[in-house]
Amino acid sequence: MRNTYTAIQKETLDTVEPQETSVYLPVDDTRYDVESPDETTMPEPSLPTVDRDLAVKTKRRSFVVISPAEESGRVFLPLQQWEGVVVHVDEDEFTAILTDKTHPGNPEEEVVLDRQEIPEDDQPLLQPGAVFYWSIGYEEEPGQPRRRVSQIRLRRLPKWTRRELEEAERKAMEFADLFR
Amino acid sequence: MELKKTGDSASIVLVGSFNPQIFHPVWFRQVGLLPATEADNAEVEVVSPDVAIFRLKWLRLEVFRGRFIAHTTDASQFGPLRDLVMGTFSLLEHTPITMMGLNRGIQFDLQIEDKWHQVGHTLAPKEIWRHYLKEPGMQSLSIQAQREDDYQGAINVTVRPVMSKRYVVEVVTNNHYELDQGTLAADAVDIIESCWESALDFALALSEGVIREALASKP
Numbered sequence: 001m002r003n004t005y006t007a008i009q010k011e012t013l014d015t016v017e018p019q020e021t022s023v024y025l026p027v028d029d030t031r032y033d034v035e036s037p038d039e040t041t042m043p044e045p046s047l048p049t050v051d052r053d054l055a056v057k058t059k060r061r062s063f064v065v066i067s068p069a070e071e072s073g074r075v076f077l078p079l080q081q082w083e084g085v086v087v088h089v090d091e092d093e094f095t096a097i098l099t100d101k102t103h104p105g106n107p108e109e110e111v112v113l114d115r116q117e118i119p120e121d122d123q124p125l126l127q128p129g130a131v132f133y134w135s136i137g138y139e140e141e142p143g144q145p146r147r148r149v150s151q152i153r154l155r156r157l158p159k160w161t162r163r164e165l166e167e168a169e170r171k172a173m174e175f176a177d178l179f180r
Numbered sequence: 181m182e183l184k185k186t187g188d189s190a191s192i193v194l195v196g197s198f199n200p201q202i203f204h205p206v207w208f209r210q211v212g213l214l215p216a217t218e219a220d221n222a223e224v225e226v227v228s229p230d231v232a233i234f235r236l237k238w239l240r241l242e243v244f245r246g247r248f249i250a251h252t253t254d255a256s257q258f259g260p261l262r263d264l265v266m267g268t269f270s271l272l273e274h275t276p277i278t279m280m281g282l283n284r285g286i287q288f289d290l291q292i293e294d295k296w297h298q299v300g301h302t303l304a305p306k307e308i309w310r311h312y313l314k315e316p317g318m319q320s321l322s323i324q325a326q327r328e329d330d331y332q333g334a335i336n337v338t339v340r341p342v343m344s345k346r347y348v349v350e351v352v353t354n355n356h357y358e359l360d361q362g363t364l365a366a367d368a369v370d371i372i373e374s375c376w377e378s379a380l381d382f383a384l385a386l387s388e389g390v391i392r393e394a395l396a397s398k399p
Contacts, residue, residue, distance in 0.1 A: 039193075039281070040193040040194075040195060040279050040280055040283070040354060040356050041193070041281055041283060041336060041338075041352070041354040041356075042189070042191045042193075042251065042281075042283045042285055042352055042354070074237070074253060074254070075186070075187050075188075075253055075254070076238075076253070076254040076256050076257075077185060077186075077187075077188060077255060078255050078256050081256060083259065119215065119217070120217070121215030121216055121217050121218070122215060133256065133257075133259045133260060135255075135256030137255070137256060151256060153260055155259070155260070155263055156212055156213050156214070156215075156260075156263055156267060157263055157266065157267045157270070158211050158212040158267055158270070158271065159267065159270040159271060160270075161266060161270055161369055161370070162366060162370055163370055163373050163374065
């Protein structure tokens with residue numbers, strides 16, 4: 001695991017009006033005002049990471065962090081997306097029911113896929129009932145030619161949600177009524 | 181007319197009371213929310229009592245004492261983004277949450293300078309501004325609207341040119357929820373579970389609709 005910080009230290013910028021914020025200054029001069037505003041919008045991409053002058057000029061009670069889009073420059077634009085539910089698993093293949101997320105009007109499809117399509121880390125999750133996301137699209141990164149890629153990722157939820165439990169309970173009650 | 185997308189990002193923002201130092205990739209791996217390979221290769225910027233920031237190929241996670249932000253620019257990961265947040269706060273279910281934002285930002289490449297200007301001129305007419313300013317231009321336009329469901333909050337939409345990309349305009353839709361006092365993360369998880377997909381669909385329809393109508397209007 002890479003850690004880009006060698007040390008974290010508190011700093012008071014004397015050009016900034018005193019605020020009830022702590023300022024953490026990593027080695028690359030990125031500035032984080034720890035008190036963030038009460039907003040739920042996306043991080044603003046127009047604020048550069050290292051422009052301390054801008055941070056001082058704006059004097060906002062906000063953190064100054066570049067958005068991921070500009071930071072990594074990586075963008076994935078899907079051409080086709082499915083959500084799948086695994087129904088059967090063999091040694092080399094698995095069968096799944098696919099729902100078309102790009103064209104929701106399309107009927108569900110049953111497909112057989114190679115187990116090797118699933119990343120190594122996700123193999124233990126490949127069991128009947130597992131949900132996965134399958135996307136085919138273009139990946140763009142700065143300085144790299146546009147690539148057409150296919151990626152499958154299994155859903156990871158360590159705990160049943162309240163809604164799932166309620167749904168399971170509702171179905172159980174339906175079955176109970178059937179057998180009554 | 182087919183609009184050309186050059187970017188599609190989404191984020192879930194929670195405002196509440198958090199303990200940032202929990203949010204380390206190792207914790208996400210241990211509770212099964214991230215695969216080992218991803219967690220072990222995470223780029224950790226900082227994890228401290230006041231702030232935690234780390235990045236994966238598809239995710240940037242920022243947690244402050246008052247705010248949690250999970251953001252992706254990979255449109256194939258909108259489902260996993262939701263799962264990660266739901267999984268996290270199903271485990272940390274007693275975390276107090278006061279506000280929530282389900283956000284999507286879509287970038288459109290308008291390809292021709294005239295079309296790019298037309299969107300700006302249509303959404304923010306310059307007639308009045310020209311009486312006082314030389315060559316005024318739209319840098320950002322924000323619109324707030326009432327929610328149409330039963331939740332408290334608002335819909336906030338921002339349209340802005342993307343200066344780092346030629347003739348590209350971004351529409352960011354913030355589905356903002358004001359939560360009742362005493363709301364816990366488990367309640368926020370319920371809202372995310374039931375509203376995430378519709379929030380994404382709404383943002384897409386709104387973004388495409390606004391840009392299409394702006395392009396179709398007479399200059």
